Amino acid sequence: MIYPKNFESKIGFDEIRTIIRSHCLSNMGKEKNDATMVSADIDEINERLAQTREFRRLTEEHDDFPLNFFFDVRESVARIRLEGTHLEEAELFDLRRSMETIEQMVRFLRRTEGDEDTSFPYPALARMTDDVQTFPNIIRSIDRILDKFGRIKDNASDHLFNVRQELARTEGSISRTLNSILRAAQSDGLVDKDVAPTMRDGRLVIPVAPALKKKIKGIVHDESATGKTVFVEPAEVVEANNKVRELEAEERREIIRILTAISTEIRPYVKEILHSYVFMGNIDYVRAKAETAKEMKAIEPTVERRPHxxxxxxxxxxxxxxxxxxxxxxxxxxxxxxxxxxxxxxxxxxxxxxxxxxxxxxxxxxxxxxxxxxxxxxxxxxxxxxxxxxxxxxxxxxxxxxxxxxxxxxxxxxxxxxxxxxxxxxxxxxxxxxxxxxxxxxxxxxxxxxxxxxxxxxxxxxxxxxxxxxxxxxxxxxxxxxxxxxxxxxxxxxxxxxxxxxxxxxxxxxxxxxxxxxxxxxxxxGSEYIQSDKYLQDIVRDKRYWEGKRQTIHQHEKTLEQKIAHYEHELQELERSRKEIIRRAKEQAEDIFREGNKRIENAIREIREQQAEKEATKRIREELKAFEDGVREAGGKDSSDEMIERKMKQIQERHERKKKRKEEKLKNEGNTQEKKPTLFEQLTAGKPQKEEFEKGDTVRIKGLTTVGKIESTDGKMATIVFGDMRTKMRLERLEKAKANTSVDKNEDRKQQLGFAVSQQTRSAIDSRKLNFKQDIDVRGMRGDEALNAVMYFIDDAILVGMSRVRILHGTGTGALRQIIRQYLASVPNVKSFRDEHVQFGGAGITVVELE
Structure with missing residues (x-):
């Protein structure tokens, strides 16, 4: 590649190097940074960028990547290539910690996602470890002779253990002798009370005043800078101190022997160890680039081969x-x-x-x-x-x-x-x-x-x-x-x-x-140049104006596209809603048909029981068949809204024509019998008129056969007596029943009938009580469905005498909870209601206390 001189300084790349260098943890990383050269090899460039990209991702996804002990011991390791040389304790300790860091980094980058997956999560970083060796055996050997503080262990060898034991005993003896001499000197007033033995030139001595130094037999080794204190080695410990010196020399010789032995073990792997430190320097440099990228908010784009x-x-x-x-x-x-x-x-x-x-x-x-x-x-x-x-x-x-x-x-x-x-x-x-x-x-x-x-x-x-x-x-x-x-x-x-x-x-x-x-x-x-320059300025101005317009139009188009997409989504939702409504209408039509069928069958049964004419039965069945055909035709699978409406209209017209023909026939025949409503009239008729109830009315619960009398009414509620039982109930749950007005029955018959009614009522209530569940779940229902279910549930609870029930309505938007509680507040038999305990559902469940 061709670059002019001072190229890097001209464009400012020297400062980029300085910034990256400041993020390096070791001299190895700094050297790698200083030696980095520009490249035109597309694969090499993308590989370098991928390494930085993956390291940034690694630091975001993991916080346990080993980044400690980046010690540069290459010079010390290179020195032991010569036979007889050895590493010092501190150098060996740094080598052990940095080699362990290298081993941990290699193991981290080479690990796969799973047992069966052989791919690496950080492939570019994993490729950096391809030819890197680790040395766990050497680390274990170093651990056998060094403690956790980097000092040679006492048990690194038997001889060293004996030397240190003898050294400790001798130093203890010297310390005891000196203390004894010191106490005697203090009692004689030769030494101050607060004086303690000290070390000079590796020998234990006693500090005394210069005028009193002859009072203590021994060797003067040194004096203080002020000359007010001299340090005397008592004659009694001279030999012992000499022995300490000899033992320390022996200790040092044994330590050198141990260090030489471990260095001899390391020597065959010097080349591989030095190469592993190149890997450590590369990781340090990649980390520094990743930190610089984070600081500059930079990215690692994929570089293409063509120049552009x-x-x-x-x-x-x-x-x-x-x-x-x-x-x-x-x-x-x-x-x-x-x-x-x-x-x-x-x-x-x-x-x-x-x-x-x-x-x-x-x-x-x-x-x-x-x-x-x-x-x-x-x-x-x-x-x-x-x-x-x-x-x-x-x-x-x-x-x-x-x-x-x-x-x-x-x-x-x-x-x-x-x-x-x-x-x-x-x-x-x-x-x-x-x-x-x-x-x-x-x-x-x-x-x-x-x-x-x-x-x-x-x-x-x-x-x-x-x-x-x-x-x-x-x-x-x-x-x-x-x-x-x-x-x-x-x-x-x-x-x-x-x-x-x-x-x-x-x-x-x-x-x-x-x-x-x-x-x-x-x-x-010249004016022409001035004008041309002015025109150029106007062109630039106009271009900026139209560029702004273009951006505005682009933004409006984007907004319009979003609105169109929103409306299309709304149309899809409407179409789904329409289909859902049609589906429900079909289901309701089927329900109407089934209900109509039941009513007609009941009517036919009643006619037969009353020995009605076959003509009436035939007429009713024809009406049933016409209604069934109309409903099925209107509720066909592929029918549209318009088709359903048209078919219903046709059914209505057909039944109107039949009704007119029937009226004409009855008129001509002079039939004065009361006309019964047709099946379609029964099924398409509006809701029945709301019945009015008064005190003393004979009523029964809808769906039951037992009858009772209204004792009193209060708005929408009524107190009813069923035999010997009194209960409160909503009026809409009741319907009027015919009282037994026969006068030809004697009093015993009345009493027997009353007893039977009472027994039947009690039996029905007991049956309901056995099958009654104290919880009701209305989650997912519409408001009106949920309210209707709760109304019947509360009425049944009151009827069977329950004192406490629970209503499961969920939290959601709170709408169900609100309407249900508004209803409960209007029921006289409801003593109170509250949220369930937080451990059992909290605000999603209402607990109701009944009187």
Whole structure:
């Protein structure tokens, strides 16, 4: 790959390296970061990005990934390649902990989802462990000689154990002797009361005043900095201290022997161990990249093989970082380079963001090809360029005898020589640094060469001829950095498709240049140029206006689509509701038919019992057959609403005609018998008139045969006496019954009848009481269905004498609970009602106490 000198510093990649480096846990990760090179290998780039992507996901899904003990002991391990060398205790302890971390990381990344599943949850990270070895045997060997604090254990060898035992005994003897001497000296007033033995040069001594040092026989080893204290080793412990020195030397020799032995065990695996630390450094670097990506809100896009740029909301990471510290936000960049539009010519005002746009593309593309996450939208697409060449800033050199323009020409020469279809050119102020006319002409000629080479590029310029060149040449497109002419400020937004104005006159006027100078400059450059620049500004303004309109229309279209989808959903729901209503109507029609059939059969039975004429029976059966045909025809499987209505109307008309014929027949025959309603009239008649009940009326409960008398009424409730039992009940549950008015029955017959009625009532109540359940479940019912069920339930509970019942209505919206409790509040026999205990259902169940 071809990059000019100082490329990374020019685009700001050095600072990106510094940021990643700050997140590394070890020198190994920092070295990997510093050594990372840009790549044009698409597989390598995607692999690097996949590693970062998976590590970010890993840290989100798990919090037990081992990230401790990243110790760099490579130098120490490399040293023991020589025979006879050994690791020190601290080095061995760091090696043990870091090797355990490597083993845990490898085991974590190689584990699969299940026993049968052989795939890895993080495949790119798992591939990093392919040739990494772990050393559990070495870790166990180290654990045999080191304790948890990293010190050699007493039992690391038998000889070391004996040496340390003898050393402890000798030091204890010295301590006891010194304490005895010290107490005697304190009692003689030679030493202060608060003085204790201390250590000097590895020997236990007693601190005494200089004037009294001759009072204690021994060797003076040292004195304090002030000279007010000398340290005397009593003669009684000199030999013992000498023995301690010998034992410590022996201990050290044994420790070195143990460390040499374990180093000899490690030596054959030095190469593999060093390679495992390369893996640890790579993991550290990937983790640092993941942390940087999280900090920059960056992503890891899938990079395609062909060179192209299609970025949405791309941001310069360093500029965004700087603006965030100031409480500002960066303006995202949307840019596209394709086979049809390879070179983008960006124009616009000074300080309008052209150079920032150029550097953003250079830095982001370079980061991408280094395998580093980039700050852009996930909808972005990216490609790979074999060469990235840049010409930014002043490259003049006194040593090389190069002027600013000469340095630009040298860069142009190299670019024309090396550019191809996989090259990305980034040129700032193309053709600048010399006389405008010739500079613009040379720049246009060079641009033609770039087009012939089919190179990709982003070029900033102020030259009008380059703007016109972009309009008239295929593969080149204009772009403008937008500028608010009313507020006189740059918007830092790139608009692709039209050239930008430099706004030189406006900017000069804003900075306070005298109007006379501005007018003179306008006259010098000519009115045509001023007008063309003005037209260009108007075009930019109009484009922004229509772009806003387009966005508004797009938003309205989106809203309209949502409303259409909503209405279509509503229509589907209405259609489903219509079908459900038809289904219920059919079921109701079937119920009507079955009920009508029962009534007709009862009528026929009654006629037969009364020895009615066969003609009447035949007539009733004909009416039954006509009604059955009408209902079945109207409730056919494929009938529509209109068909059902039409069939019902036909049935109605047919029965009206039959009714008229029957009336005419009866009239002609002079039949004075009372006309009975037809079957259709019975079944299609409205609800029966509400019966009025008064005190003393003979009534019975609907569905039962036992009769009783009303003792009193109170609104919708009545007190009824059934034999020797009195109960309260709603009037709608009752119907009138015929009283036994026969006068030819004697009193005994009346008493027997009353006793039979009482026994029958008691039997019915006992039967209901045995079958009565204290709970009723109305969940899922409509309001009217639930209320009707509760009314009958409460009446039955009162009838059978229940003191407490429960109603299961659920919580839901609370509608069922409300209407049920409103009804309960109106029932006189209801003493109270409340929510069930929270452990048994809470507000979803109402407990009712009855009198």
């Amino acid at each position: 740029i299609d970025w949405i909301e791309a941001r310069h990471p360093l500029l965004e970082r700087s603006l965030n510290k100031q409480g500002k936000t960066v303006v995202p960049l949307e840019i596209t380079l394709t086979d049809e539009k390879r070179i983008l010519i960006i124009s616009g005002p000074n300080a309008g963001g052209k150079s920032v746009c150029l550097k953003t593309v250079g830095l982001v593309q370079y980061m991408l090809q280094c395998g580093i996450s980039v700050p852009m939208s996930e909808r972005s697409k990216a490609g790979v360029f074999a060469n990235i060449m840049i010409d930014i800033g002043d490259e003049q050199s006194i040593a090389d005898d190069l002027s600013t323009y000469s340095s630009h020409l040298m860069n142009m020469k190299n670019m024309m020589r090396q550019a191809n279809g996989k090259t990305l050119l980034l040129i700032d102020e193309f053709g600048g640094g010399t006389e405008p006319n010739i500079g613009g002409a040379i720049a246009e000629s060079v641009l033609k060469q770039f087009c012939k080479k089919k190179a990709y590029g982003i070029i900033t310029t102020h030259y009008q001829n380059l703007k016109h060149f972009a309009d008239s040449n295929q593969g080149v497109i204009n772009g403008a950095m937008l500028y608010d002419r009313h507020e006189m400020r740059a918007l830092f937004q790139l608009a692709i498709g039209q050239p930008g104005s430099s706004f030189a006159i406006e900017i000069a006027r804003k900075t306070g240049i005298p109007e006379e100078v501005i007018a003179d400059a306008s006259e010098i450059v």
